[in-house]
Amino acid sequence: MALLQKAFQQLSRIPFRGNLSNNRTLFTQTSPTLFKVTDVVSAEPLKKRRRTDPQLVAARDAKRKRRIEKAIKKLMKTGRKLKPVDEIEGDRKLQKEKKERNRELPTLSNxxxxxxxxxxxxxxxxxxxxxxxxxxxxxxxxxxxxxxxxxxxxxxxxxxxxxxQVDYQLLPYEVNGPVRTPPIKGYDPPDGEYTDTTKTYEVEIGDVTTVLKQFIRK
CATH class of the missing domain: 1.20.5 (Single alpha-helices involved in coiled-coils or other helix-helix interfaces)
Structure with a gap:
């Protein structure tokens, strides 16, 4: 034990050049004698960057730009299509018979x-x-x-x-009518269920910004 302590004392007298905190080495202290190790620094190798061809990137951007310009031209040519409404369009049969039903008014004299x-x-x-x-x-x-x-x-x-004061009897108004609605013959009332007959339409592109977002995502 005395020989080991003497050897450690000789080691401590040797001058050390460098920073102990940044080196994975053992160092000693005279009183008491201790062994210490620096903290383990976890690390991983850096990921290799993929080398992309600039010509390939430029060609890809040009292709996307051409697609967007083509979609904008098509949108500007056709215009915005509104959702069809049955109440506004009317019966197609009557539209076909429009020329037959049209009445020409007689011309009036001066x-x-x-x-x-x-x-x-x-x-x-x-x-x-x-x-x-x-x-x-x-x-x-x-x-x-x-x-x-x-x-x-x-x-x-x-x-x-x-x-x-307001005279509420100046214009008397009385209404006498049926208290209950008479039943309809042959009508089977639904028991809390109904059939949804609402027509659904596909949402069409109506704005240039939506076209741009759609093609940029692709």
Missing amino acids: EQLDNRAILMKEWNLYKGVQYKKECASINTMLECQAKALSELKLESEELYMAAI
Whole structure:
């Protein structure tokens, strides 16, 4: 034991050049004598980078660009297609019979056109005079009503408050009808189940940005 301690003391006197923390070596201390090892540093070799041909990458980008330009030209040529609506389109059978059902109006002579224009002017004049008379009569009635209410308010406050209340019996309205709907003969009511007959359509591309995103993902 004494010989081992003496040997360690001689080793500790040897000058060391370098950083002990970065070297996987043993070092000793005089009191007490200890052996220590640096921490294990885990590592893995670097992955090799794949060498890509720049001409191949340029050709791939050019092909994608041509596809996008072709899709944009097709979209601009056809335009945006709307979803068909049965209520707007109507019956196809009636559309085919449109020429047969079309009625041609007879051509009017100059005298008939002049007579219609004169009648239209006279009708407009008549309705204008009628409107002015109705407005004048309504204004006179409102003025008389306001004057009567002001005089009534001076006489009695209670009568004035009773007079300005809304009379719900002025225009009585009563409706008498069937309380229950009569049953339909031969109708089998469904028991909480129904058949969905809604038509489904494929979503079509209607925007240039969606075209770009679609081809970029590919």
